[in-house]
Amino acid sequence: MLRQGEPGFEEARVDRIFNRRLTDRQPAAVVRPASESEVVDAVRLARSRGRQVAVRSGGHSWAQWSVRTDALVIDLGGLREMELDEKTGIVRVSPSTKGGAELAPYLAESGRFFPGGHCPTVGVGGFLLQGGQGWNARGWGWAAEYVVAVDVVTASGELVRADATQNSDLYWAARGAGPGFPGVVTRFHLQTMPLPAHFAHTVQGFHLDDFDEVMTWLHDTHASVADTVEIVALTKTDVGISPDPILLVTALAMVESREEADHALAPFRANPALDRAVLVVDNQPTTPEAERARQLEDNPEGHRWAVDNAWLTGSAAEVVPAMRRAYTTLPNAQAFTIWFSMAPLRELPDMAFSMQSEIYLASYVLWESPADDERCISWLADAMRDLEPVTVGQYLGDSDHTRRQVKFMSDDAWDRLQKVYAERDPDRLFVGYLGDSVNANHWA
Ligand SMILES: Cc1cc2nc3c(=O)[nH]c(=O)nc-3n(C[C@H](O)[C@H](O)[C@H](O)COP(=O)(O)OP(=O)(O)OC[C@H]3O[C@@H](n4cnc5c(N)ncnc54)[C@H](O)[C@@H]3O)c2cc1C
Structure with missing residues (x-):
């Protein structure tokens, strides 16, 4: 110590x-x-x-x-366990295990897959506790839905197993309470899935002048795309394509064959701005390794970051203009904003994670010099403020409640969590949320 x-x-x-x-x-x-x-x-x-x-x-x-x-x-x-039971497909992992860099290659050796975080270095601990927006969350659901049990050291210093049949209040809380979880999880038991046989992506790049048209089309289209496709629209600067930031519509099919991918990605060929695209990749085979490597490039270590997010709702006419600042005025060449489809919304199981909408938007601002802190942080605050009229809440994973208080779980879940505290940690041994979270949108 x-x-x-x-x-x-x-x-x-x-x-x-x-x-x-x-x-x-x-x-x-x-x-x-x-x-x-x-x-x-x-x-x-x-x-x-x-x-x-x-x-x-x-x-x-x-x-x-x-x-x-x-x-x-x-x-x-220092806890370093990772053990797959080939019979059940359940893997036991320590919370600091890196979902992409460690767990994914380990499972791939046995032909298995877990929808871990996009950036390979994220630890499974914090990721799973707050819900876990992993690969193809729109089709496969939240990673926390694959937690079958957790081993927990409680506030009274006891080590217990929590699952659907024992200590089920802790099992409920461990799937969504995030940093408000009242205990230390020492091990996750995760149901894995077969590794999809074929990964393929479609990528379409546009100048930002086409932002309104492309995003309006995507807004009205995404719910009808096959649930094997992860859909992300992001603005970033990629000097290999253009010196100015561009809008990339990306669709990643995780399927069994090239034909299935072709069918799943077909709706993107109807993008009305396609003839103005500065980049078109159509149904090109890719690999989980290549996708993870791209995530590492976008999320470099050693930087100062400010990140915020919002669950959006409304018609294209309401949502698209509200997103303009976040998408078309990035504060530097490294910053990026993502739009992540969750449509059509899947029903959630009974777990603390209980706030989502069909569109997830998050802005990631990274820089190096402290002299840029104020400019970058205030850009992010302005971008999020523009979104408030179409924001229903936010995801804990990309939040910072010391800067902005936004609702992150349903009222029922919030009330139930208070009861878990009263029962499990009445003296509040565990620090809980940062910034006196009250689970409410500060502008409401
Ligand atoms: C580059 C990058 C990319 C990301 N990509 C994604 C993504 O694709 N999808 C997504 O959903 N999120 C993503 N995130 C957000 C990330 O999932 C959260 O920040 C998450 O909390 C990180 O987990 P961690 O264990 O690494 O973090 P930590 O900072 O170690 O943990 C965060 C908090 O969770 C609680 N906690 C963690 N482990 C335990 C435990 N074992 N027992 C009890 N409480 C615990 C604690 O309150 C802890 O302070 C990303 C973050 C980064 C930096």
Whole structure:
């Protein structure tokens, strides 16, 4: 254990934090357990010393949820389990496992797949607890829907299994409460799926002058596309295509054959602006590895980041103009904005994750110099403000409640979570949400 002020404390505080626009919040100490029983010891120690507990798995939370004032940080980077049961297809994984860089290649060796986060280095811990928007979430659902059980150290320092039949309140909360989960998950039991045999993508690039026409068409089309296709429309700068930012409509089919991909991707050939496209890739085979490598390029390490998001609802005439600032005025050449289809909306199982809409929009701003902080952060705030009239809520995964309070779960789920706290963690050993979250849209 490293206490505040001791040599090595600063590294332990933030060395595994992805967002290098580092918070100055100072925990009391950081502990790095090497086993599950050491996690139990750490929770008991915090309790006996009257300290709150914060947890770190992969360190990718944009808001740095694991770096909490005066808390004992339990950094789970030392737990390294990954074991597939070939009979059931259930894999047991430690929370700091990197979903794309570690779990995906391990499962692929056995012909299995798990819809982990897009960026390969995201830890499964924070990702799954907040819902998990993995590959083809519109068709396959939230990654948390594949959690069949969690092993949890509770506030009383007990190690328990939580699933549909035992400790089911914790199982419910572990699928959506995110940083508000009252416990330390030491192991996830995940149902895997067969690895799709064929990956193929269609990519269409447009100048931003075509933004309104292309996005209006996509708004009215996406719900009818086959549920094997992930649909993302993003604006980014790719100097290989154009010196100015361009709008890319991307469709990734995860299917069994080239013919199936051809059929699934066919609706994109009806894009009315296609004759003005500056780039057209049509039903080209790709691989999960290539897709993950592209994600790594877009999400480089060592940068300062500000990220925010919104669940959008409304007609194209309402939504498309509200998105213009986020899409057509990016503050620098590295920033990007994504529109991620979730349509047609699937019904959610009974879990804490309970806020979504047909369109997910997130803006990612990254830069290097602290001198750019204010400009980049205020651009993001303006872009999100424009979206408020068509925003129903947001996804915890790309949120920062110290900057903006937005609703992230249903009212019923929020009330139920308060009951879980009353039962499981009445003294609030676990730090919970950052920024006094009240689960409400601040403008409402
Ligand atoms: C480059 C990048 C790409 C991303 N891409 C995606 C994406 O495609 N889809 C998506 O859904 N999200 C994505 N995210 C968001 C990401 O899923 C969240 O930030 C998530 O919280 C990261 O999990 P982590 O374990 O790495 O983070 P951490 O910062 O370690 O964890 C976040 C918080 O979750 C809680 N927590 C984590 N593990 C445990 C545990 N074992 N027990 C109890 N509480 C725990 C704690 O409150 C912790 O502070 C991305 C983030 C980045 C930086």
